[in-house]
Amino acid sequence: MFVDHVEGAWIDVPIWFRSHRIDDDAALARIRDSRISAVVIDLDKGVGPTQAPVAPHAPANAPAPQAPDPETAKAKETLRRTHSAMRQIFAAIRDGASIDPGQARAVVDEVAVAMRHRPRALLGITRLKSKDEYSFLHSVAVCALMTHFGRFLHLDEGMVQQLGVAGLLHDVGKVTLPSEILGKPGSLTEEELEIVRTHPRQGFRILQSQDVSDMVRDVCLHHHERIDGRGYPDGLEGDQLSQAVRIAAICDVYDAVTSIRPYKEAWSAKTAYRRMWEWDGHFDRVLLGQFFVSIGVTGETARRPEL
Ligand SMILES: [Fe+2]
Known part of the structure; x- marks a missing residue:
């Protein structure tokens, strides 16, 4: 079989799995025993599987299911702990009260540590978003991606x-x-979109009375700007977009397009790379290439910056 790509397993691909070819049953067994969750086979370049995939519902005489992956269990524990802190932060914002900057920093630290030790498990869990938890999981995922990318770029x-x-x-x-608008499945009307597009300014207004840095306010106000000036709310372009805003724009869109939700197709990391790369004028292309290197979707056009 010819493996076109390994789905989402940029951390867990074993060192021995360098070839795109699976030549014998032993190689297949090793892949099945590894932590790779899925591979995509190119039938134009090789044969397909000769056995039916494992049924999703195990038969009655099947062995007992294995205990959950310990890394996944730890990542879930991280999210459980950060969830209550995030609830408090957003409740304070809704009530017009002050958020505790120490609490926000504690959440960031917890997420950043988890992202350093078990990135695949953390992003794997945050990728699957129910309607009720979308906002929380999207915030955590963007936080995780931004800290991960910032470290990759050697930022202090x-x-x-x-x-x-x-x-x-x-x-x-x-x-x-x-x-009703936030929870609406599927596409929004133009009027509804106009309302959604008010959220950067609303966020900026909220954060003006909060103890956060100007950079945090800048990201809140401008994360939907585009490098070609066709974003919103201010239509900034080129150098007018700060580095933090450019990073946020990439991480925000990446998490949105790869999120698994009941009513839309979720792109794989590789598909996100290909399609986001085609969106001319949307992102800072140097950073976009580096971002995909940072998450293991290697691009030919980018590499980690030298120290
Ligand atoms: Fe947004």
Whole structure:
């Protein structure tokens, strides 16, 4: 079989799995025993599987299911702990109260540590978003991606920490949007889109009375700007977009397009790379290439910056 790509397993691909070919049953067995979750086979370049895939529902005489992967269990524990802190932060914002900057930093630290030790498990869990938890999981995922990318770019720890807070709070203005619009499955009408597009300014207004840095406010206000000036709310372009805003724009869109939701197709990391690369004028292309290197979807056009 010819393996076109390994689905989402940029951390777990074993060192021995360098070839695109699976030549014998032994190689197949090793892949099945590894932590790779799925591979995509190219039938034009090789044969397909000769056995039916394992049935999703195990037969009655099947062995007992294995205990959950310990890394996944730890990542779930991280999310459980951060969930209550995030609830408090957003409840304070809704009530017009002050958020505790120490609490936000603690969430960022927890997420950043989890992202350092078990990135695949953390992103694997946050990728699957129910309607009720979308906002929380999207905030955490963008926080995780921004801190991870900031470290990859060798930014200093203070900046990485601020990127994390910005990721957590970038969509805070959505607390002002009607829940019917926020929770509506499928596409929105033009009128509804106009309302959604108010959330960066609403968020910026909310954060003006909060103890957060100017960089966090900048990301909140401008994460939907585009490098060609066709974004919103201010239509900034080129150098007018700060580095933090450019990073946030990439991480925000990446998490949105790869999120698994009941009513839309979720792109694989590789598909996200291909399609986001085609969106001319949307992102900073140097950073976009580096972002995909940072998450293991190697691009030919980018590499990690030298120290
Ligand atoms: Fe947003």
